[in-house]
Amino acid sequence: MSTKKSSITVTSIISDFKEITKMRLSLSVVFSSIAGYLLGTQHVEVYTLILLAFGGYFMVGASNAYNQIIEKDLDALMDRTKNRPIPAGRMSVNTAFTIAVIFTILGIATLYVINPRTAMYGAISIFLYTCVYTPLKTKTPLAVFVGAIPGAIPFMLGWVAARNDFGIEPGTLFAIQFFWQFPHFWAIGWFLFDDYKKGGFFMLPTRERDKATAVQTIMYTVWTVLASVIPVFGFTGELKLSIVAAIVVFGLGLVMLYYAIQLFKKRTAQAAKQLMLASVSYITLLQIVYVVDKFIR
16 A cells, blocks of 8 residues: 555656656757757767757756746636646645756756856746746736747757857747747637636737737748748858758748638637647757758758
8 A cells, every 4th residue: 555655656746847847848948959959060979969958958947847936826727727736736836946946057057068158048048938928928918029039049059059159040040939939829829818818818919819810920920931941042151951951841831821821710729729739840840851951961
C-alpha cells in the first residue's frame, strides 16, 4: 500500500513539475533554438547544443512558473487553467517561486557559458514575458505584441549562440517568428474566447471575435509568409534559402493562409482551432525545411 502511495506521489510531483514549467511549450522553444543554432553554426558542437537545449528549457520554464504565480487567482477562474498546480492547491507559491528562481539562475548561467550575448537575450526574454507581457494581458490587447518579442527570441537565439553576434541573419529569424505569433495567438484567443473572458483576458486585437480581427489575422499571416521567403532573394547575409526550399515554405504558407481566410469566412471556434494547428505545423516544418536546405545545398 505504501509503495502505491509513494508511486502516486512521485508521479503527481513529476506531472506538476511538467505543468509549472509547461514542458511541451518549453520543448518547442528548445526545438526552435536548436534550429537557429544549426542554421548559424559552421561546425556543430554537441557540447554547445546541449547547453543551448538545457539553457533554453530553464529560461522558458522559469518564465512559465513566474507567469503562473502572477496569474494564480485568474487561472482558478478558467476551465483550461484551474487544474494547474497552484490554483488546484497541489503546489505552493513559495515552491513555484523557488523553481522559477533556480531555473532563472541556471538558464542565464548555462547560456552565459555559450557566450554573454546569448545569456543577455535569454534574460531579456524572461524579463519581458514576466514583467511586461503577463501584467498587460488583462489591460490591453497590445500584450500580444509585447509577448511576441520574447516568443520570437528562441529562433534567433540559436544563431547568436552559434556566432556570438547579432546581425541581419538572426534578425530575419526573429522577424519570421515575431509575425507568426499574431495569427497563432489570435487563433487561440478566438477559440478560447469565452474561457479567457472569465479571467479578464482579451487577447484579440479588437477584443471581439469579429471581421476586423479576422482581417488582421490574414494580414499578419501574409507578412509571416513574406518574411519566411525573403532569404531566397539574397538580402539576408549568410542566411540563405534555395529556390526549391522557398517554394516549399511558400506552399506551407499558403496552407496557413487558407485557414486564416477560412476563419474570416466562418468566424467559428472550430475554424480558429484549425488555424492554430496549421500555424504550429507551419513554424515547425519551416524550421525543418530551413535546416535541411542548409545541409543539402
